[in-house]
Amino acid sequence: MPVYQGRFGTQQAERLLWRAGFGPRPGEAGKLARKGLKDAVRSLTRPRGKPRLVGPEPHDEDGLPLAPADAYGHDHLWWLDRMVRTNQPLVERMALSWHDWFATADVGHTQLNLNQNDLFRRMGLGRFDELLHGVTADPAMLVWLSGNENTRRHPNENYARELMELFTLGAGAGYTETDVREQARALTGWTNDWDDNIGAVNFRFEPKSWDAGPKTIFGHTGVFNWQDACNLCLEHPAHADYFVRKLWSYFIPKDVPKKSLGPLIARYRNGYSIRPVVESILMHPLFYEGPRMVKPPVVQIAGMLRAKKSGIWTEDFVWISADAGQLLFDPPNVSGWDEQRWLDTARIGGRWSAAARLTEQFEVIEDGYPVKETPKEAVAKAWRFWGKPTLSKRTEMELQQFANRVEGIITEEWHERSYRALRQNALRILIATSPDFTTA
Numbered sequence: 001m002p003v004y005q006g007r008f009g010t011q012q013a014e015r016l017l018w019r020a021g022f023g024p025r026p027g028e029a030g031k032l033a034r035k036g037l038k039d040a041v042r043s044l045t046r047p048r049g050k051p052r053l054v055g056p057e058p059h060d061e062d063g064l065p066l067a068p069a070d071a072y073g074h075d076h077l078w079w080l081d082r083m084v085r086t087n088q089p090l091v092e093r094m095a096l097s098w099h100d101w102f103a104t105a106d107v108g109h110t111q112l113n114l115n116q117n118d119l120f121r122r123m124g125l126g127r128f129d130e131l132l133h134g135v136t137a138d139p140a141m142l143v144w145l146s147g148n149e150n151t152r153r154h155p156n157e158n159y160a161r162e163l164m165e166l167f168t169l170g171a172g173a174g175y176t177e178t179d180v181r182e183q184a185r186a187l188t189g190w191t192n193d194w195d196d197n198i199g200a201v202n203f204r205f206e207p208k209s210w211d212a213g214p215k216t217i218f219g220h221t222g223v224f225n226w227q228d229a230c231n232l233c234l235e236h237p238a239h240a241d242y243f244v245r246k247l248w249s250y251f252i253p254k255d256v257p258k259k260s261l262g263p264l265i266a267r268y269r270n271g272y273s274i275r276p277v278v279e280s281i282l283m284h285p286l287f288y289e290g291p292r293m294v295k296p297p298v299v300q301i302a303g304m305l306r307a308k309k310s311g312i313w314t315e316d317f318v319w320i321s322a323d324a325g326q327l328l329f330d331p332p333n334v335s336g337w338d339e340q341r342w343l344d345t346a347r348i349g350g351r352w353s354a355a356a357r358l359t360e361q362f363e364v365i366e367d368g369y370p371v372k373e374t375p376k377e378a379v380a381k382a383w384r385f386w387g388k389p390t391l392s393k394r395t396e397m398e399l400q401q402f403a404n405r406v407e408g409i410i411t412e413e414w415h416e417r418s419y420r421a422l423r424q425n426a427l428r429i430l431i432a433t434s435p436d437f438t439t440a
Contacts, residue, residue: 001263004285008037011390012288018295018440019251020044020282021089023303026387041282044090045125045275053085056311066312069111073318076328079117080321081312083302094124094278096298097250099328100336102135102167104144106329109199112140113329128243129272132167132230139192139203145334147190148203152211160184160229162334168233170242175218182215183232186224234272240265244277251281253293260284292439294342297324301354304432307387308358316357324350343438355432359425369421375403378420382427391436399430 006012013033017024021044024032032040058066058081068078086092098120107113116138123131135141136159142148145159160183165171189210193202205226215224217232224232233239244264248256256264260280267276281287295303298321305311321327325347331337341347362385373381379399383391391399406423410416431437 001267001280002260002285003283004037004288006285006288008040008288009033012037013040014390015288015440016040016044016282017089018299018303019287019293021093022083022299023306023440024387025306025309037283041279044088045279045282047088047091051086051088051091053082054087055085055309056313058312060315061313068114073315075110075114076318076321076330077312077315078114079328080298080302080305080317083298084305084311090278091121091124093299094274095120096296097247098124098131100250100331101246102141103331103334103336104140104329105331105333107140107143107200109143110329112143112200116140117329125275125278127272128268128274129230129234131274132234133227135167136163136187136226136230137190137203137205139200142190142192142203143200147187148192148200150184150188150190151209152185152188155181155184155188155211157181157184160187163187163229164233166335168230168242169236169238170246173238173242174236179217182217182224183229185211185213185215186217186229187226189226240268244268247274247277248281251278251293252284252286252290254286254290257286294339294439296337296339297321297326297342297347297350297354298328300324300351300438304354304358304386307389308362308385310358310361313361314357317354320350320353320357322350323347323353348433351438352429352433355429359428359432362428364421364424366418366421369417369424371416371420373420373424375400375407378403378423378427382424382431385428386431386437389431389437391431391434395431395434395436399427399434402430403427 010029010033014024014029017029017032032043035043058077060066066074066078068075083092095117099117104113104116119134119138123134141159145162146156147159150156150159157180161180163183164175164179169175189205189207191204191206191209192200195201210225212223214221217224217229218236220232222228241261244261245256264277264280267273267280301317301321301324318327325342326337379396403423406419410419
C-alpha cells in the first residue's frame with residue numbers, strides 16, 4: 001500500500017484537518033505537522049479518551065439553550081456545534097459520511113434521527129458489518145424506508161432495494177429483481193407501537209410477522225432473516241470493491257488507483273474493519289498530491305467557526321446551511337447529497353452568507369480604524385483573521401488588486417477610515433469564499 005513520502009508540513013496538515021475533520025483552529029495545523037504523517041493521522045483515527053466539546057455552549061439569539069429534539073432547525077445547530085467544538089473531529093466527520101451513506105431525512109420524530117446520529121458516532125470507525133446491522137435495525141431507518149411496515153403478508157421492497165443499490169453493492173452489481181423481492185421477505189418482522197403524544201415507539205422484531213419460508217438470494221437458498229440479508233450482501237463478491245471505492249470518495253476526488261485497490265480491499269476484508277482503510281486513505285500519496293476537493297457546505301461553515309473559536313449564537317445558520325445545499329438531518333433523498341450541485345449558482349450564495357454572517361460578528365467599524373493602512377497590510381490582516389489559510393498566488397493577486405482598487409477611490413479625508421474599514425470586512429468575506437477556502 002503506497003504511503004505519502006513528501007514533506008508533511010503545515011499545508012499538508014491543513015488539508016488533512018479539512019478532509020478528515022472541519023478545518024484547523026488557529027495554530028492547530030502547525031502543531032499537527034510536527035507530529036509527522038503517521039502520528040498525525042493516528043491522532044485523528046485513534047483519539048484518546050472520551051470526546052469533549054471545547055468552547056462556548058450553543059444558544060439562540062435570546063441566549064436560550066438549544067432544543068434539538070423539539071425546535072425546528074435546532075437538530076442542525078446541535079450537530080454543527082459538535083463539529084465546531086469537538087476534540088475528535090474525525091469521529092464527527094465519519095458520522096457525517098455515514099449520514100450521507102445511509103441518508104435518512106426527517107421521520108416525524110426528531111429524537112429518532114438524533115439516536116441514529118449517535119449510532120454513527122459510536123460505530124463510525126469500527127466494523128462495517130456491525131454498523132450495517134445497527135442501521136438495519138435502527139428505528140429512524142425502519143420508518144424512513146418502511147422496514148416497520150414490511151410483513152410476511154405484505155412485503156415492502158424499499159429497504160431491500162437500497163440495502164443492495166446504495167449501502168453495500170452498487171446499482172446493477174450482480175443482483176436481480178428476484179433478489180430484491182427475496183431480500184424483502186428476509187427483512188420482514190419489524191414493527192412498533194404508536195403513542196399519540198410521541199409517535200412511533202417500542203420498535204421490535206416480531207417473529208410472527210417474519211416470513212419463515214425459504215428464500216433464494218444471490219443463488220443461495222435458506223430460511224433467511226434480517227441478519228442473513230445483511231450478511232449475504234457483505235459476502236457478495238461486489239461488496240468489498242464497492243465499499244472501498246465509496247469510502248475513498250469521501251476523502252479523495254480521484255478514482256482509486258488499481259495498485260491501491262487490492263491492498264485496500266484486503267485490509268477491509270480482514271474483519272470488515274473501517275479504521276485501517278481510513279488510515280490507509282489518509283496516508284495515501286493522492287490525498288496530498290492529488291487535486292483539491294470541494295468542502296461540503298456544512299464542513300466549510302463549521303471550519304469558519306472553528307477558525308474564529310466561535311460558538312453557535314444564532315439560528316441563522318439553519319437557513320444559511322440550507323441555502324448552501326446541506327441541511328443536516330435533511331438529505332435530499334435516500335442517495336444523500338449531490339456534491340456536483342454544491343458550487344452551482346443556486347447554492348454558492350449560501351457560502352457567501354455564512355462568511356458574511358460570521359464576519360459581521362467580528363465586524364470592524366470606522367471609528368478608530370487605522371487611517372494609513374496600506375493595501376498590502378489590509379490583505380495580510382484579513383488573511384490572519386482566518387488563521388492564515390493556504391492561498392494560491394492567483395488568489396493573493398486578486399485580493400491585492402481589489403485592495404488597490406479601493407485605495408484608488410479614497411480621495412477625501414473622510415474616506416480614509418470609512419473605506420478602509422469597509423475594505424477589511426470585504427476582504428475577509430472574499431478570502432472565505434475564494435476557491436482556496438472553498439476547497440482543500
